[in-house]
Amino acid sequence: MRHNRLLAASLAAGLALLAGCSAASPDGAQDGSTTLTYLTFETPSLTASFWDTSIANAQKQVQGVTIKKLVAPSTDRDSYAKQLQASGQFPDLLQSITPSTFVQAGLLKPYDQTWVDANFLLPKGNAYKGNVYIPPTNSQIIPMVFYNKTLFAKAGISAPPKTWADFMADCAKLKTAGITPLELGGGDPFAASMPLTGILSADVLGKQPNWLQDRYANKVKFTDANIKTAVAKYRALAKNGYFEDGALGVKYADSITNFTSGKAAMYMMGSWFLGSVPKDHAADFGAFMTPTDDGSLVVPFAVGGSMAISAKTAAPDKATAFAEAWSLDPANYKVLIEGDGAFPMLKGKTLDDYHVDVTQVFKDSYAYVQNQNTKVSAFGWATNDDAMPSGLNNAYYAASQALYNSDDIAGEMAKLDAAWDKATK
Structure with missing residues (x-):
């Protein structure tokens, strides 16, 4: 019960801080660019510094976009996203959520399948009802x-x-x-x-x-x-x-x-x-x-993935461009591979292409992904x-x-x- 009360307090505090600034705003940034809210999470491996750096790198590839980072107060991103939705503050971009939880409510925008097919080893690996709502960037x-x-x-x-x-x-x-x-x-x-x-x-x-x-x-x-x-x-x-x-x-x-x-x-x-x-x-x-x-x-x-795009965002083109840029950045994969044990799923690349330092047990485990065998949904x-x-x-x-x-x-x-x-x- 104590944990629940603390979590509720954290959620309430976070929502209060977000009030009035969670939707895409064409003139929300001081430089006149479009501001997009992006829900992330932090772990010992995926630190605040990682998110800040990855966001800055992707922003460079999309003109006129400013990203406002939101951090879920726990690893339960789905629950926090629901809290934001209930208060009218559903983010423009959401990292590593469960699409089925939000698609039925009409809250997510699917990616263009042509782009997905061109870039990922298992294009339909995490498709839901025929559409891809989070790019299949990695697997576990x-x-x-x-x-x-x-x-x-x-x-x-x-x-x-x-x-x-x-x-x-x-x-x-x-x-x-x-x-x-x-x-x-x-x-x-x-x-x-x-x-x-x-x-x-x-x-x-x-x-x-x-x-x-x-x-x-x-x-x-x-x-x-x-x-x-x-x-x-x-x-x-x-x-x-x-x-x-x-x-x-x-x-x-x-x-x-x-x-x-x-x-x-x-x-x-x-x-x-x-x-x-x-x-x-x-x-x-x-x-x-x-x-x-x-x-x-x-x-x-x-099959995991990077970010979902809100169907309600006021700037769908820029949200999509940012999400695609982030999802294809090899620097992000290096951190995910070394720190979070992610198995990369980009087309045309080997582990060497990511310049990673991984253990033999990682390589042996990755072989289960690469080999032909009986794979089932976890x-x-x-x-x-x-x-x-x-x-x-x-x-x-x-x-x-x-x-x-x-x-x-x-x-x-x-x-x-x-x-x-x-x-x-």
Whole structure:
């Protein structure tokens, strides 16, 4: 509750500061240029300096544009954008939001498909209802299973597991050796859901890649047997004590520190963790996909993107020109690759073209993106037609946290079905 009150206060304060200055204004800047508001977010990797520099570089390519940067008070950009919309201050440009949340309300302008086709490896990778609302600039694997090679060797494990049975056996070996098998930043809801996301992506979407669209069509349910069987795997990890003690109290940032300092052998997290691999002992780390029962390889894939353009902006041409310039700037990709573990998706370029310094585990992980294999939408992370309804991600995260301590799988899945049905009425 304290967190909610602080967030509400931050939102209110931010909205008050934005009053009267969030829409494109042909004469809002002192030099007579068009002022566009741009919603961003900040992380340890994507700092205020990064955004300021990237904005300045893109502005140079678009005459007569001034950008007013807005910073979301949390990483939940969708919620903040909704707050701005409700107060009549919907930004002209919005970074890395979930398009489906806003397209249905008529708030986003699609990109010209010809431009998208010309510049990106998977032009329709994050298309929603046939249109591209955020350029498919990068991709992530959500999650990967990162592992500490030294701790594996200490427990007598010579190679990553291929099957789920192997994975569970390795967890048992690690625990017997006095090593925490799995790190879990369960204090942050999205991080708590990572193991479940990996399992559902591998076991359900690996066999039924259209499951999420079938859920929209009411052909499948969370209470179906295959879902409950997959969720039981996550529950088994918790019941067997394979996560660290007090995992639900560990914040996401601390989970990164715990894993990189050798306090746990494995860490199920999005590939953005690659930006946190310590360079001074990067050779200690490897990565593999969440194992399946039969050992088949399933890659939970999410095509990310840069900025969405408001359908309500007073300057659509200039907003589009700025968004396109920002999205094609190689300097932005260098920061995203090195600091945020992003896999670049620009046409005609290799990693060398970005002049990046990346680890071997990054290169090995990027190979999953480049190779032909079974790629499915990362459960709960898609921005295309497999995106869950607005609000469902929070319900999904809550279920993940609840199932850490509860055997009531059927009850939690029934809650998700109810939340889905309410969200799609």
